[in-house]
Amino acid sequence: MSTELLKGNVAFAEAAVRAGCEAYFGYPITPQTEALEHMAKRMPELGRVFVQAESEVAAINMVYGAAAAGVRTMTSSSSPGVSLMMEGLSYMAGSEVPAVLVDVMRGGPGLGNIAPAQGDYLQIVKGGGHGDYKMIVLAPANVQEMIDLTLLAFDLADRYRIVSVLLADGSLGQMMEGATLPPMRPLAERPAWALSGARDRDTNLVSSIHLDPEELARFNDHLQAKYAEIEANEVRFEEHRLDDARVGVVAFGTAARVAKTAIATVRDEGVAAGLLRPITLWPYPEAALRDLAERVDALLVVEMNAGQMVEDVRRVVEGRVPVRFFGRTGGVMPMPEEIADAIREVAGASAAAGAQQAQPQEVNA
Amino acid sequence: MTVLAAEPLLTPVYEYPESLTHVPTHYCPGCTHGVAHRLIAEVIDEMGIRQDTIGVASVGCSVFSYRYFATDFAQAAHGRAPAMATGVKRANPDKFVFTYQGDGDLASIGAAEILHAAVRGENITVFFVNNAIYGMTGGQMAPTTLPFQRTSSSPDGRDPATTGAPLRMSELLAQVDGTAYIARRSLHDVVQIRRAKKAIRRALEVQRQGIGLSMVELLSSCPTNWGLAPDAALKFIRDEMVPVFPLGDFKVPPEPEAGAQA
Numbered sequence: 001m002s003t004e005l006l007k008g009n010v011a012f013a014e015a016a017v018r019a020g021c022e023a024y025f026g027y028p029i030t031p032q033t034e035a036l037e038h039m040a041k042r043m044p045e046l047g048r049v050f051v052q053a054e055s056e057v058a059a060i061n062m063v064y065g066a067a068a069a070g071v072r073t074m075t076s077s078s079s080p081g082v083s084l085m086m087e088g089l090s091y092m093a094g095s096e097v098p099a100v101l102v103d104v105m106r107g108g109p110g111l112g113n114i115a116p117a118q119g120d121y122l123q124i125v126k127g128g129g130h131g132d133y134k135m136i137v138l139a140p141a142n143v144q145e146m147i148d149l150t151l152l153a154f155d156l157a158d159r160y161r162i163v164s165v166l167l168a169d170g171s172l173g174q175m176m177e178g179a180t181l182p183p184m185r186p187l188a189e190r191p192a193w194a195l196s197g198a199r200d201r202d203t204n205l206v207s208s209i210h211l212d213p214e215e216l217a218r219f220n221d222h223l224q225a226k227y228a229e230i231e232a233n234e235v236r237f238e239e240h241r242l243d244d245a246r247v248g249v250v251a252f253g254t255a256a257r258v259a260k261t262a263i264a265t266v267r268d269e270g271v272a273a274g275l276l277r278p279i280t281l282w283p284y285p286e287a288a289l290r291d292l293a294e295r296v297d298a299l300l301v302v303e304m305n306a307g308q309m310v311e312d313v314r315r316v317v318e319g320r321v322p323v324r325f326f327g328r329t330g331g332v333m334p335m336p337e338e339i340a341d342a343i344r345e346v347a348g349a350s351a352a353a354g355a356q357q358a359q360p361q362e363v364n365a
Numbered sequence: 366m367t368v369l370a371a372e373p374l375l376t377p378v379y380e381y382p383e384s385l386t387h388v389p390t391h392y393c394p395g396c397t398h399g400v401a402h403r404l405i406a407e408v409i410d411e412m413g414i415r416q417d418t419i420g421v422a423s424v425g426c427s428v429f430s431y432r433y434f435a436t437d438f439a440q441a442a443h444g445r446a447p448a449m450a451t452g453v454k455r456a457n458p459d460k461f462v463f464t465y466q467g468d469g470d471l472a473s474i475g476a477a478e479i480l481h482a483a484v485r486g487e488n489i490t491v492f493f494v495n496n497a498i499y500g501m502t503g504g505q506m507a508p509t510t511l512p513f514q515r516t517s518s519s520p521d522g523r524d525p526a527t528t529g530a531p532l533r534m535s536e537l538l539a540q541v542d543g544t545a546y547i548a549r550r551s552l553h554d555v556v557q558i559r560r561a562k563k564a565i566r567r568a569l570e571v572q573r574q575g576i577g578l579s580m581v582e583l584l585s586s587c588p589t590n591w592g593l594a595p596d597a598a599l600k601f602i603r604d605e606m607v608p609v610f611p612l613g614d615f616k617v618p619p620e621p622e623a624g625a626q627a
Binding site: 022023025049051053054055057058059061062063064065066067068069070071073087088091095195196197198199200203204205206207208209 | 415416417418419421422428429431435436437438439440441442445448449450451452453454455456457460477478480481484485
């Protein structure tokens with residue numbers, strides 16, 4: 001294994017190949033199309049399935065079919081295309097088939113643009129499709145993580161019979177940097193529940209329908225229990241310079257990467273800032289965030305959207321400390337200096353608040 | 366009282382197909398879905414492929430068809446059965462994969478999926494049950510509804526000026542290079558039912574050959590939503606539907622060369 005100069009979209013596609021993805025279905029959309037093109041070449045070379053679907057609606061339903069047949073399967077798209085997949089994702093959750101989706105997010109709403117954004121957080125993390133369901137959501141922050149988290153996405157999808165989403169953005173898809181690909185893994189055996197023809201066994205059914213309300217309620221209880229197990233076991237996050245931090249920055253993906261530069265800048269000025277970077281957006285690193293909220297004066301959430309993950313941060317923090325937000329929309333990447341300004345402002349505000357709180361105590365003393 | 370001899374008196378000539386489960390169907394009295402199910406199951410039995418067949422159910426009255434076939438089954442989203450079947454078949458290229466879809470599912474919401482499965486020449490078989498109406502939701506107008514036919518969403522009759530004319534999917538799909546066998550049959554009498562069974566057999570044989578998408582459209586009755594008695598509904602197929610949806614083969618594969626079928 002050696003370090004190669006890899007484009008993010010190619011890196012995750014090749015990582016999927018090496019993870020044992022046997023069937024890829026996709027539709028061209030910027031800024032993820034290089035992944036589809038890579039698969040168009042690689043999958044037939046290996047005797048595996050590549051289909052360019054007529055739409056993202058069809059692509060996700062082809063993934064649903066291949067997943068029902070028990071093979072490792074995936075699709076990739078970008079925000080408007082992912083919107084079209086919401087129906088299929090809900091069905092896949094409702095029939096508990098494993099699959100991987102990569103969303104290389106771009107600016108929205110609507111056709112928006114093709115620049116990097118994080119505006120699909122709520123759609124992907126909270127559901128998007130109908131019904132009570134969850135998907136494991138992994139947020140890479142560099143090309144190496146595009147690779148590593150794609151492997152993890154397949155493993156977790158199989159382990160929990162769930163859809164795993166790699167929630168990247170246009171900059172991660174388009175950038176090139178050094179990264180190391182894993183060796184080719186052997187293809188997995190098909191699971192016992194898969195559709196392969198009922199030869200010498202009872203018939204298998206892959207379905208999301210439970211007409212009887214009590215039966216559907218029991219199935220939902222089963223899903224919720226599974227989700228609780230995932231929340232207990234699969235939380236992943238990175239802590240960066242948090243040991244002595246007074247200001248905790250919370251950011252994921254590209255926004256977190258830019259925030260690290262900003263933190264280095266303000267640290268040089270003596271502002272004790274650090275970063276909590278959720279790697280799993282669901283399950284969310286709630287305990288780590290709650291713990292952080294006990295230790296810092298204030299939190300600053302940085303996102304490439306109008307404020308989506310900040311809702312989760314406020315939910316978890318429950319008012320323990322002030323939670324501020326800095327975001328850029330429209331596919332505009334935040335600059336390190338903008339984030340540094342936001343950190344300075346938060347640090348200054350908490351210092352002033354601390355001084356105000358401290359004065360009456362001195363009077364009483 | 367005469368006691369009959371205990372030994373079998375007759376040789377059974379009409380048995381329950383192995384490829385059907387013993388679950389009572391939810392279909393309305395007089396509906397021909399049951400006939401279509403039985404024909405498909407008989408053919409699967411006769412071809413000996415029950416253990417190598419995977420069905421894909423659609424949304425509509427046939428949503429529960431997975432309950433009635435003793436094969437592996439998937440339940441697709443509305444209209445998406447050909448896309449899901451694409452995934453199932455590509456992952457299982459040596460198995461028989463069929464979809465079972467109604468006309469609202471296939472000709473309306475799933476028009477893109479069936480068309481492009483045909484364009485790609487997916488080696489799947491589509492059983493397309495056309496009763497000119499949305500059955501499950503209570504009899505609304507479908508793309509296949511006849512001109513001036515009254516439905517719950519065309520209470521004064523389908524107006525071709527604003528809602529168009531019946532969409533003939535078999536004729537449409539026969540134009541697509543990727544299809545290998547496209548036929549329309551009817552289930553309104555015994556002769557037609559026997560012809561329908563032959564077409565179903567032909568379609569699955571085409572899939573065995575792997576030469577493209579095969580589809581059998583089956584004109585079917587919906588006594589409940591047509592507001593007709595079962596026998597009148599069968600006459601409606603014959604007298605009203607067949608003139609609009611002519612029966613026949615719209616595309617047949619080239620005959621195998623002489624001696625090929627030894």
